[in-house]
Amino acid sequence: MQTLIDERALSKLRWRCRRGLLENDLFVERFFARHAATLTETQAQGLTALMDLADNDLLDLLLARTEPVGELARDDVIEVLRMMRTPR
Numbered sequence: 001m002q003t004l005i006d007e008r009a010l011s012k013l014r015w016r017c018r019r020g021l022l023e024n025d026l027f028v029e030r031f032f033a034r035h036a037a038t039l040t041e042t043q044a045q046g047l048t049a050l051m052d053l054a055d056n057d058l059l060d061l062l063l064a065r066t067e068p069v070g071e072l073a074r075d076d077v078i079e080v081l082r083m084m085r086t087p088r
Helices: 007-016 022-038 041-051 055-062 075-085
Strands: none
Touching: 007 022, 007 041, 022 055, 022 075, 041 055, 041 075, 055 075
8 A cells, every 4th residue: 555645745745846837837736636635655756756857848748748768767757647647
């Protein structure tokens, strides 16, 4: 069973996810609205890896213009990316 992140870690993660592009912020806000209450430590690690990207690279992934490669081609990153891409 995956361990859920606590409120303090969630708050820090939300702060870390603030982006410079409105389009990215919209994806991030929708992600937190849907998944904040059930976010696991593994998913938080995947999200953190995505937030290390430049805004345009992140947007390309979110819009499925590109797919994760290299060190980003990890299960946790792919899972979070799938969650962020889901429109509903």
